[in-house]
Amino acid sequence: MRLRKDHRPLVLLVLLAVLLLCLLAGAAFGAVSISPLNIVKMTVDKVLPIDLSPTWQPTDETILLQIRLPRVIAGALVGAALASAGVLFQGLLRNPMADPYIIGTSAGAAFGATIAMMLPVSLTFLGFGLVPIAAFLGALGAVLLVYNLARVGGKTPVVSMLLAGFAVSAMLTAVMFFMVTLSGRTEMLQSVYSFLMGSISVSGWRKLVVVAPLAVGGIVAARFLAARLNAFALGEEGAAYLGIDVERDKLLVLALGSLLTAAAVSISGLVGFVGLVVPHAMRLVLGPDHRLLLPAAALFGAAFIVLADLVARTMLAPTEVPLGIITALIGAPFFVYLLRRTRREYAF
Amino acid sequence: MISLSHVSFSYNNAPVLTDINLEVATGEMVALLGPNGSGKTTLIKVACGVLRAAQGEVFLNGARLAGLKRRQIAQWVAVVPQQFFTPFAFTLREVVLLGRTPFLKGYSDGGPKDGQAVDQAIAQVGIEDLKERYFNELSGGERQKAVLAMALAQEPGLLLLDEPTAHLDINYQVEILELVRKLNREQGLTVIAAMHDLNMAALYFDRLVLLKGGRVFAEGRPDEVLTEEIVRDSFSASVRITRDPMTGAPHVIVKPKAYSG
Numbered sequence: 359m360r361l362r363k364d365h366r367p368l369v370l371l372v373l374l375a376v377l378l379l380c381l382l383a384g385a386a387f388g389a390v391s392i393s394p395l396n397i398v399k400m401t402v403d404k405v406l407p408i409d410l411s412p413t414w415q416p417t418d419e420t421i422l423l424q425i426r427l428p429r430v431i432a433g434a435l436v437g438a439a440l441a442s443a444g445v446l447f448q449g450l451l452r453n454p455m456a457d458p459y460i461i462g463t464s465a466g467a468a469f470g471a472t473i474a475m476m477l478p479v480s481l482t483f484l485g486f487g488l489v490p491i492a493a494f495l496g497a498l499g500a501v502l503l504v505y506n507l508a509r510v511g512g513k514t515p516v517v518s519m520l521l522a523g524f525a526v527s528a529m530l531t532a533v534m535f536f537m538v539t540l541s542g543r544t545e546m547l548q549s550v551y552s553f554l555m556g557s558i559s560v561s562g563w564r565k566l567v568v569v570a571p572l573a574v575g576g577i578v579a580a581r582f583l584a585a586r587l588n589a590f591a592l593g594e595e596g597a598a599y600l601g602i603d604v605e606r607d608k609l610l611v612l613a614l615g616s617l618l619t620a621a622a623v624s625i626s627g628l629v630g631f632v633g634l635v636v637p638h639a640m641r642l643v644l645g646p647d648h649r650l651l652l653p654a655a656a657l658f659g660a661a662f663i664v665l666a667d668l669v670a671r672t673m674l675a676p677t678e679v680p681l682g683i684i685t686a687l688i689g690a691p692f693f694v695y696l697l698r699r700t701r702r703e704y705a706f
Numbered sequence: 707m708i709s710l711s712h713v714s715f716s717y718n719n720a721p722v723l724t725d726i727n728l729e730v731a732t733g734e735m736v737a738l739l740g741p742n743g744s745g746k747t748t749l750i751k752v753a754c755g756v757l758r759a760a761q762g763e764v765f766l767n768g769a770r771l772a773g774l775k776r777r778q779i780a781q782w783v784a785v786v787p788q789q790f791f792t793p794f795a796f797t798l799r800e801v802v803l804l805g806r807t808p809f810l811k812g813y814s815d816g817g818p819k820d821g822q823a824v825d826q827a828i829a830q831v832g833i834e835d836l837k838e839r840y841f842n843e844l845s846g847g848e849r850q851k852a853v854l855a856m857a858l859a860q861e862p863g864l865l866l867l868d869e870p871t872a873h874l875d876i877n878y879q880v881e882i883l884e885l886v887r888k889l890n891r892e893q894g895l896t897v898i899a900a901m902h903d904l905n906m907a908a909l910y911f912d913r914l915v916l917l918k919g920g921r922v923f924a925e926g927r928p929d930e931v932l933t934e935e936i937v938r939d940s941f942s943a944s945v946r947i948t949r950d951p952m953t954g955a956p957h958v959i960v961k962p963k964a965y966s967g
Contacts, residue, residue: 591792602776
């Protein structure tokens, strides 16, 4: 199953090509179809200093630039960020079931974001809206809480981590709904609900301008931690023997995973199981070396969500199925399969 | 090479090490002995700085260990712990490559020098034929060799081993200790190992340090430390000591209850 070593570098090129194809497909299909050739032409016309004579309708251009492109790029960012966060959490906790959705990081981000959205004032900090910052703080708080709850004698066993993640998620979700109800702004219930189901909501480029640098920066920064994550595969003590400053790097990985989760959540709400399915698939083919695993999971995660989002918005068109439902339909059975395959480990 | 001066350590107020003074010179090969819970493993963790001594000071090559970064220590001291487990499907060579971690920086995937160190370590231990096998699928003895190769890939001056032969078949016990002694004799590698097998320690180590209740109870050449009185008083076991006619090393034989008295 695992690829031969000398083929592995090629994998990133193949995954990049797959991602570009998915982006093209995502941009082409929808209520109005746009031919892939015209998509490429319009993009070249806009991005490069080349003027092509239009072979497309002006409305096509508006749809592509204001609706489709922001949407597929947002999808790619969400997928890449969640898959990277999954790799980070799994590597650090040495726990193959760690996924931002399952361990409560996503719920923490959603909790933070909801609080920020409910504040009567709209604050900005260093040009960022309050929402991404609150989402980040919520995610970090949730992951630290789950981590400390789940820790037994220097280890984070699968069972206690799943239970702690479930409890924290349930509590945060309940408090979220309670606060919205309490505030009397019942019109917000619908938006909180769709936030929890997960769907990519961007209109134009405004939100992406804030979130994209966070997501891309986080993914690049994660790659710098690859060698340290490899050492963490031997456990915290083993990593310390190999010269890792365990406490500092642990916090760094958790913070980066929270940042990536928060970036994804502020675009799409809670989209589950991406951080589980994608890293597993990549690890199966490429092996567990984080140097290759991190970029591969980011690319594959991006392609995965772009495609899943295309299915979500075309399957029952004009009704849009929440993206989180599509990923859960794919991811949850996979999760169950993983649990059953290795259930001996989970004996109490 | 390394010296511990008045080192004490306790877990949650329960003292594990008390006023340990120990000096190990370059090229020495020292075994730590003592009953379970006497502080052997803790002493190894304090010596490599993973645990910080509550009192006293550890010096590595004359420098205060507490003042060194983990990375600097790991470039000089390698540790082979009792058990290594990874949930991921690393190959043996990938595990050995982890030994280069203290020398890698950020994005670096390791240069040819790291690859050479890894291949050399694998060759030294003699596990070339296993290097593409999955680490988790190896036998206990093979895994221990792999972890030893990982430690050697760190190109250490000081090698700390925590019961390197525990749970191993006798052929692996001999292989591992022969290899460690060869590295000690031929390359001047300084070795400190916690050992539970007194006879193996007597055969392969020049100097024994026997701990009891977190203190140094006896110290010296094997024939000085392994006497009937010392073993009885430290392990509360009644034994006879003979001499191996071939090597001259002391040999500890347990006296069954029916014969003691």
